[in-house]
Amino acid sequence: MSDTRKYVYAFEEGNGSDKMLLGGKGANLCEMTQIGLNVPPGFVITTETCLTYLDNPDQGLPAAVMDQVRANMQSLEEKTGKSFGGSDDPLLVSVRSGSAMSMPGMMDTILNLGLNSNTLQGLISQPNNERFAYDAYRRLIQLFGKVALGISDEAFDEEFEAIKERVGVKEDVALSARDLREASDIFLDVVERETGKPFPSDPYEQLEIAIKAVFNSWMGKRAVDYRREFNITPDMANGTAVNICTMVFGNLGDDSATGVGFTRYPDTGENGMFGEYLTNAQGEDVVAGIRTPKPIDALADEMPGQYQELVELRNRLESHYKEVQDFEFTIERGRLYCLQTRNGKMNATALVRTSVEMLREGLIDKTQALLRIQPEMLEQLLFPQLDRSATASPMARGLPASPGAAVGHAVFDADRAEQEGRAGQKVILVREETKPEDIHGFFASQGILTSRGGKTSHAAVVARGMGKPCVAGAEGIHVDVQMRKAFVGDATISEGDLITIDGTTGDVYLGEVAMKEAEFSNELEILLGWADETARLKVMANADTPDDATKAAGFGAQGIGLCRTERMFNAVERLPIVVEMILAEDASSRQTALDKLLPIQRSDFKAMLKAMAGRPVTVRLLDPPIHEFLPSEHQLEEELEQLRHLRDTVLGMNILSDTVEFMYRTADTHPSIDKMADPQLVDEAIDKKAVMLKKVRALHEVNPMLGHRGVRLGITFPEIYSMQIRAVLEAAAECVKEGLEVFPEIMVPQVCTKQELVRVKSIVDSVQQAVEAHYGVEVNFKFGSMLEVVRACMRAESLADVAEFFSFGTNDLTQATFSFSREDAENKFLPMYNENGILQDNPFEVLDIKGAGKLMELAVGWGRSKRDNMKMGICGEHGGHPDSIRFCHQIGLTYVSCSGPRVPIARLAAAHAALSEGPGGTQSL
Numbered sequence: 001m002s003d004t005r006k007y008v009y010a011f012e013e014g015n016g017s018d019k020m021l022l023g024g025k026g027a028n029l030c031e032m033t034q035i036g037l038n039v040p041p042g043f044v045i046t047t048e049t050c051l052t053y054l055d056n057p058d059q060g061l062p063a064a065v066m067d068q069v070r071a072n073m074q075s076l077e078e079k080t081g082k083s084f085g086g087s088d089d090p091l092l093v094s095v096r097s098g099s100a101m102s103m104p105g106m107m108d109t110i111l112n113l114g115l116n117s118n119t120l121q122g123l124i125s126q127p128n129n130e131r132f133a134y135d136a137y138r139r140l141i142q143l144f145g146k147v148a149l150g151i152s153d154e155a156f157d158e159e160f161e162a163i164k165e166r167v168g169v170k171e172d173v174a175l176s177a178r179d180l181r182e183a184s185d186i187f188l189d190v191v192e193r194e195t196g197k198p199f200p201s202d203p204y205e206q207l208e209i210a211i212k213a214v215f216n217s218w219m220g221k222r223a224v225d226y227r228r229e230f231n232i233t234p235d236m237a238n239g240t241a242v243n244i245c246t247m248v249f250g251n252l253g254d255d256s257a258t259g260v261g262f263t264r265y266p267d268t269g270e271n272g273m274f275g276e277y278l279t280n281a282q283g284e285d286v287v288a289g290i291r292t293p294k295p296i297d298a299l300a301d302e303m304p305g306q307y308q309e310l311v312e313l314r315n316r317l318e319s320h321y322k323e324v325q326d327f328e329f330t331i332e333r334g335r336l337y338c339l340q341t342r343n344g345k346m347n348a349t350a351l352v353r354t355s356v357e358m359l360r361e362g363l364i365d366k367t368q369a370l371l372r373i374q375p376e377m378l379e380q381l382l383f384p385q386l387d388r389s390a391t392a393s394p395m396a397r398g399l400p401a402s403p404g405a406a407v408g409h410a411v412f413d414a415d416r417a418e419q420e421g422r423a424g425q426k427v428i429l430v431r432e433e434t435k436p437e438d439i440h441g442f443f444a445s446q447g448i449l450t451s452r453g454g455k456t457s458h459a460a461v462v463a464r465g466m467g468k469p470c471v472a473g474a475e476g477i478h479v480d481v482q483m484r485k486a487f488v489g490d491a492t493i494s495e496g497d498l499i500t501i502d503g504t505t506g507d508v509y510l511g512e513v514a515m516k517e518a519e520f521s522n523e524l525e526i527l528l529g530w531a532d533e534t535a536r537l538k539v540m541a542n543a544d545t546p547d548d549a550t551k552a553a554g555f556g557a558q559g560i561g562l563c564r565t566e567r568m569f570n571a572v573e574r575l576p577i578v579v580e581m582i583l584a585e586d587a588s589s590r591q592t593a594l595d596k597l598l599p600i601q602r603s604d605f606k607a608m609l610k611a612m613a614g615r616p617v618t619v620r621l622l623d624p625p626i627h628e629f630l631p632s633e634h635q636l637e638e639e640l641e642q643l644r645h646l647r648d649t650v651l652g653m654n655i656l657s658d659t660v661e662f663m664y665r666t667a668d669t670h671p672s673i674d675k676m677a678d679p680q681l682v683d684e685a686i687d688k689k690a691v692m693l694k695k696v697r698a699l700h701e702v703n704p705m706l707g708h709r710g711v712r713l714g715i716t717f718p719e720i721y722s723m724q725i726r727a728v729l730e731a732a733a734e735c736v737k738e739g740l741e742v743f744p745e746i747m748v749p750q751v752c753t754k755q756e757l758v759r760v761k762s763i764v765d766s767v768q769q770a771v772e773a774h775y776g777v778e779v780n781f782k783f784g785s786m787l788e789v790v791r792a793c794m795r796a797e798s799l800a801d802v803a804e805f806f807s808f809g810t811n812d813l814t815q816a817t818f819s820f821s822r823e824d825a826e827n828k829f830l831p832m833y834n835e836n837g838i839l840q841d842n843p844f845e846v847l848d849i850k851g852a853g854k855l856m857e858l859a860v861g862w863g864r865s866k867r868d869n870m871k872m873g874i875c876g877e878h879g880g881h882p883d884s885i886r887f888c889h890q891i892g893l894t895y896v897s898c899s900g901p902r903v904p905i906a907r908l909a910a911a912h913a914a915l916s917e918g919p920g921g922t923q924s925l
């Protein structure tokens, strides 16, 4: 049966919106052709063809594929008037990869295909073409040899460098036609030497091998690593297309050029054409960083007419795609061609600025402005920047290729970077220039430094996409990989030395330079304001101190969703009071300690309420088991032994040593060091430690996370909760008296029955009465429960009788749902579970929607069946994760609460969640 499937689409017929079938590059070439831009004629072999081929590569390409390719090649011959394999005016083509998701440099490309000793003569016979023809030929042999025949770069590079050295030139452009002819001959020998076969001369044979090589590169290590790192799944991109396009040449002399452009600046977002080009060069020279390119503005002087055409091209691309475009162009003997366009990869600064400006220019609407930025991208804006007040002076300067600053130990190759990165070292990858095969080194590094190449070199583009700082083209640095050193004037960077790079300015420093936190731009404020208008979820912050609360307000938190009060106890001067409270033998001595804690907590709560004036502050009552505030049993045993030793031996000899001082340095139980010589005081210290040890042993539990903690503590020691509740309500009363509007909320942890809530509520009621009577003001607040225990979720309806709000503590709820210890699982078996696909994600990081999420969904329904519109939120770590936020939106939570710096990310994610909702309402789960 004949194979009637359509494998190939001419640029005139492909559907520009079908990126899955044609790949991004192919779809755009079709679209640009169809809107009348000057694209060299060509066609696309579909991604489906790639998958069919990869199913059974040994069988080669289906026969119908090459039939359709031949038919399309004939049509290219008609359109161009050239002939493929012809000796007069030969048609040469490029063979390029391109999948639905842009994966720059990850797959293979072959240029100048169709050249052989016969067509070469045809090319040479054109005027002034001899040098160009040999250059094209040696490039084909080299690229084809590498990509399609698997010959190493070095095999060609060594020969080429030898020729340059012999001729005495540094740049390729300085080589004559004769030199390049020699290079072509030598390269043909290299192919024969390395593969045992001559270089294939039949153009269609070249084409078929090249198509298969590009298809194979979809499964190459670089591409597979890249997809894994960026979570590119088959529903996002499946297989690569092959784009076959008539070659146009930027290396035909001084009226020819090639370059890349962005319709706006990809680092700042500024509205203006940004780009780089090289006269008399081919495309890969710009990207590979082999010659340092010129800024696009220089073209206005060099070729004013073509520059004007380029500006028009830029304007048409942006108004058509309504997105910043990253395009490639070639000028062949004065004629401008657009070879490729795609959505520009930008850093977060540029994305935010262009969103705001393109909306103002009427190019996009608010929804598009929000959706074009992935929430996680905003993390870049929270990157540290170098502290400009630091006095360090740079040792070298390169191009500011990807903003942000980074400090790390210099490493000179990608493998070493990966190795050190795995061992937990912070490293900066330092290279002369990077290549796609260095990609694993990028992942492992804090930042990238190169000594050659421009802002569109491989290093720059990849680092920007990853949001990692990069300084490119620092030409003052000479990298010697063999010696594992880099030389900068008189200075040397040895492998392992700490260096600092500033991708915002291009500066490079020896040693570590101080950093400071990033600041919000005006545009980000505007964008996040739109996000807040769009989102239904409110975004609150987890903050435990007044300082954190102030910072959270700066990040735009709409309140504090979780204040873990126990964190307030950990300050050096507070801990002894907490210890005193725990060691108290009876209620009255416990009360004495609590009376000391009350004013401390009250002033903290007051400061937090003030920092969040007008917005809710949810204070969670004491949660962890109290033994966490005491030294461990082991530590106490050791200290006791040392004290006893001191008493029995050392004191007898009147010797005080540093060791003795160390022994006394715990809690509040020891006398000052100069009195230690007094055996009676040492005895007292021993008695106190012994009491503490007894207490620690009494408090010991086999499973403390499932033990005497949370509300169980509040029930058994009501005076502790009573003090905390009083501190919250007194702080609120004082604010009210000062005329402030405050919204305190009291939240009970680890609840599993309604009776627990009823007990705590009765304490709340009596404290409220006393506080209101004392201050003479009414204190409004909410009383709520955490839902972090499975039973609490199942009994949500009953808990809602007492609780006015719920907050899902998904850290504990995940632990309880899986019976995985949240303290241990991530270091023990979880990585193996993830690697083996037993669990797709770490459930402590990515909310387990099917398990813990199901409990939440049920609890929401049950709670609201009792209390209409009941306020419900999440305060576990998941509250700052975009996927979890979408789920929280879908089940109808009121708010998410996350750490302060993640608040901007959560605000945008909350808007995305609202925008992903279909017009019919909540998306199905």
Ligand code: PEP
Pocket: 562, 564, 623, 788, 808, 809, 810, 811, 812, 813, 875, 876, 877
């Ligand atoms: C939780 O369990 O999700 C929570 C927020 O509380 P903690 O992490 O303090 O146990």
Ligand code: MG
Pocket: 749, 788, 809, 811, 812
């Ligand atoms: Mg918890």
